[in-house]
Amino acid sequence: MASTDTTRPAGGAGAKDGGDLAGLEAGLDALESVQQGRKPFRQTFVEKILPPAVAVLLVLAVWQALVSFEIVDDPTKLPAPSDVWEVLHQAWLQGELLGYIWTSVSRGLLGFCFALVIGTPLGLMVARVKFVRAAIGPILSGLQSLPSVAWVPPAVIWLGLNNSMMYAVILLGAVPSIANGLVSGVDQVSPIFLRAGRTLGATGLRGTWHIVLPAALPGYVAGLKQGWAFSWRSLMAAEIIASFPDLGVGLGQLLENGRNASDMAMVFEAILLILVVGIAIDLLIFSPLERWVLRSRGLLVRG
Amino acid sequence: MASTDTTRPAGGAGAKDGGDLAGLEAGLDALESVQQGRKPFRQTFVEKILPPAVAVLLVLAVWQALVSFEIVDDPTKLPAPSDVWEVLHQAWLQGELLGYIWTSVSRGLLGFCFALVIGTPLGLMVARVKFVRAAIGPILSGLQSLPSVAWVPPAVIWLGLNNSMMYAVILLGAVPSIANGLVSGVDQVSPIFLRAGRTLGATGLRGTWHIVLPAALPGYVAGLKQGWAFSWRSLMAAEIIASFPDLGVGLGQLLENGRNASDMAMVFEAILLILVVGIAIDLLIFSPLERWVLRSRGLLVRG
Amino acid sequence: KDDDTAKIAAGAEKIDGLDSVRIGYFGNITHATPLVANQKGFFQKALGATEAKYAVFNAGPSEIEALNSGSVDIGWIGPSPAVNGYAKSGGKNLRIIGGSASGGVKLVVNPDRIKSLKDVKGKRIATPQLGNTQDVAFLNWIAEQGWKVDAQSGKGDVTVVRSDNKVTPDAYRSGSLDGAWVPEPTASKLVAEGGKVLLDESTLWPDEKFVITNIIVSQKFLEEHPKAVEAVLKASVDTNEWITANPDEAKTAANAQLEKDSGKALPADVLDPAWESIRLTDDPLAATLDAQAEHAVKAGLLDQPDLNGIYDLTLLNKVLKAKGKPAVDDAGLGVE
């Protein structure tokens, strides 16, 4: 006997006789607010903040255990969490921490925005124009798999050692990824929408704007997320190449400096910071974007 | 007056009187074969091979023009196509060319397969289990934006300079990307399929296997493509670290050697080879896969 | 594969029962000793039936990482990664067992923008990496001129640009740099681009000698297989001797090995001046290493390192003594 029963908050057996409206209302509220609408803080905490915190604590615990029980006692192999903390703390005291992060994040986001502006029309062209697709579709995929370091020598020679070189490397890394994400988003658009758009007179650019882009949005956002990852990684590669005093020290440079100093604590510091930035960008930008897209088309209500 | 008219191959005006069955049949064949079924070679050639060939030739022509008309006359800024060709030719004569490619491609593909095997269940877990999603979803996105070079020092120290280090770096690059691709693929699955699956009794693992995975396939394949790009780029980063004669010289090493020698022709050779491999993998593996997935669900017929 | 040289002599015995010794070096002209020794088979000859295996690196940190992970037993490396690696591991991972080269670092500048040493003020000068040997030397030189530069950021009276050696010639060509304080062969590459040598770092040192390449070994390997280490050291000393005796042949051999390792030989206009400026030495020039570390501390790039025990020159001195050469000094930094 399959059975679903909803216990009402006010008077368990009250379910049998209707009319208990106050209790009903409360029950409804409690139930519905889970699915949609604003959540109370406690719930957000339990559902959103607690699990990653637990995950992070678990990692830290294992790490500390590895060091404490001297399973790994060589600091060149694994620095103690306290050492890494110390390095972070020092950087914070010297007021450098936010500087590193800001330098990289501002560069990364600006480069990503450029990549967006270039990658989106490019992706649309490839997705919609047959000849363009045949001509540069595979090249785009090829470019995507070209490592950023490959671009560094030509970029330095042509542009010099400056921010434009960094942006060029970011663009070459992120544009193909964003474009490809959009292409596969467009490919997955159900033909019925394109047909409906055509009968409404949405052809050409108007069709692209009103139908293709919104319909491809879920795939596009997924592509953006990957595109951001590419931007960020390309930026790190570019920052490792050279640090110009005028340009500020970014996280990539921090990582490289750690390596140069054979300082594992510093390497871990850089890894941690890069990770934290990645997570923060995901939580602040992409997750909300994704959820908004999915919710607005009824894809968030799970079956 | 909107008007669509199909000219028949045999006898233009014959459209007015039905019954001309031979001509009709031929007309049908000609029309239909464009949409589906096997294509004759000429058509494949015109539609698939010609456009990228034209694109490549165009690039080569511009390149040669830049050099020939001495717009860029410094070979260190832009080597002549003939120089790059010469380097390629030399490598071919020495029988090294295929060696470079094979070393990298075999490593890359093997690493990618590992990443697939790990990333797929991980992605499913994150997509389907609420707690796991909250706990490691953002971390996965953070990991994705961590550059491969960040992993190289720990990987070398923990695993040594060998193939397992390379695979570890590939895995750390590709697994998050593949998992994230699957997650967004699953997120885009229309709830109606999950509901239909549930009423059929496809819950838990069976639901995952029979409903979620096939329904998420288009998004998953898009994620795989990006995952491959990540694998390949991570591999390049790993190969740059050191050349072990035992491990063979791959394309990443070739690129690095070119950079070390400040030899633009060699850098371009490496870029070209990496690009060609990327394009080949896309054309041989991902494009057919994508087309098969899209076609089998009627997404290829454009509106 | 190794058709030209590394034939294991028939009937030879394995040293210490070892199957192989893994030797690391850079594909770089300052590593002339291992390049020539590899090319001419000196290592293999000294090791008998134990196979010499090579790993070629691009940068010091990766070699230290490889040494830490046990993927490399003996390596040729610059002083700053050696010091950093030693200090950061708490003095547990490596020891310097010998020297290999001195000199070969120059300040090369764009003659249109910098005519004399005074002109360097206010210009953009590249060094390879933050806190590496050349970076420290340059910062120290700047301080000696009485100019101020913030070591971490490189901002100040001179703009110190940390730029990968691979990128520096490109950056110089693009006009982003006015000069560079770099080792060979980057310095000669810049000269080939039209740069002018403004200063040779060796002129700043007593005897015009300072260490640029050392030989390091993992402590574990040194303890377990001193015989193998000795054999490699002997090969190194022999090689240096041979190079001094046959400079032209050695140059060709080094370049041949470079081509073999990286697919590309150096052009003559880079190779010749680079080769000229490098002095081979068996002496690790311990005093200069100590001075370099001190400079780094003064620049604020290094916490006062405990370098005691970084040297173990017992085996080297044994080899030198057998050859009737004078012993070398560890400047008080040897193992007790």
Add this chain to the structure above:
Amino acid sequence: MATTTTLAKAADGTEPAAYAARIEHVSKSFAGPAGQQLVLDDITLDVAPGEFVTLLGASGCGKSTLLNLVAGLDRPSAGGISTDGRPALMFQEHALFPWLTAGKNIELALRLRGVPKSERRDKAEELLELVRLKGAYGKRVHELSGGMRQRVAMARALAQESKLLLMDEPFAALDAITRDVLHDELTRIWRETKLSVLFVTHNVREAVRLAERVVLLSSRPGRVARQWTVGIPQPRRIEDTAVAELSVEITEELRGEIRRHGQH
């Protein structure tokens, strides 16, 4: 207002179930822009084992929502629902899997029910023939017409062989003749296998043609407005005067129900 029919004592697991589906005081509301919107209000309805019940009601009155609740796809905001085993649900929007052919869609239902591989293909072909789609086995969903999709969906639902079959306007896209044929088939299967059916339709004659009991839902919120027990003996035909007469009566009531709520 709400007419409640108590059919039998509650099931306790060991005895044969006294009902195929029991809907007790079920309410359902959705979060709307203007707060909670009550769609179903205190619905109490039992489907006896082997009973054929049709649900009628204005468009948007909550019939699909109720079926979803019974199928366990959604949770009621209040009240309880229990069913005898997992019901089979035929959705209003066919809900076929586009990555499978028509035949494979049916085979998937068989497979998930545990039918051995060797029998599946034959069973699927049989079911396709039943819904008059012989030869559509290998067709993809996008190659089927609207009515064909509905029929494949019906075949898939039948393949589940659940004790309770929930059908949401299954014949809306079929021509009168095919519909008649499927009425006959459905009646035959229902009588032969003693399954219980909860059937949503807008066609009042269809409701009367098929059902033992017709339930009329009111709109905004959905409540059980009235029930009719259909006494006309089977086999019936949709053209029968008895069917027509009762249909007219029900249609009148439906009209009144809709008028009472003004514009819907």
Add this chain to the structure above:
Amino acid sequence: MATTTTLAKAADGTEPAAYAARIEHVSKSFAGPAGQQLVLDDITLDVAPGEFVTLLGASGCGKSTLLNLVAGLDRPSAGGISTDGRPALMFQEHALFPWLTAGKNIELALRLRGVPKSERRDKAEELLELVRLKGAYGKRVHELSGGMRQRVAMARALAQESKLLLMDEPFAALDAITRDVLHDELTRIWRETKLSVLFVTHNVREAVRLAERVVLLSSRPGRVARQWTVGIPQPRRIEDTAVAELSVEITEELRGEIRRHGQH
């Protein structure tokens, strides 16, 4: 077999169009596993300006395919189609855009027709009221019931104000009462704006209630089997005996048509 109705001379652009849609010797086949499958065979059919034509035919006979061809969404395998302007098409599967609300779906149609922004909102609300969905403006597609979706789709098609309106089973998911109301509205709009309608339905009475001409398609392949001119004066009601009588005649013919092709 195929009955061809020639309506007027071909349009040459300057004169008012002599037809709203002209379908000449149109055939359509799809690539199937067993080679080409002929779905429509030599269809010739004109819709005069201001005419209301309904298409009847068994499920899967090719009605939707024909509508797609007329709308220019597909190319005929042979033959020619011309229409007076771009027709509005109301799809069998609502085809609303899930990223827009009901109201915005309608506004998009208005916008693409060039209606200025200030008027769109009012127009959309008006159309929603016309299809009895006042208050659904802000609802997302997934929050609408099946019948509500169809009505929004109808409102969107009407918003296009094309000269030719193609409707594919637009009222299949509506209850009888709402359907009656919309029949009246559709008839009113048709008469007031003199638009031409090509209307697919399975409900023979509905076809007769609405149309000036009823066209019956045969199956496999689809050909024009027979046509009826409906002489009953408007306003008609679906319960009128004249409507019922013609419906019985047409149903008989349909039955015969389906029987001739055996199992379909």
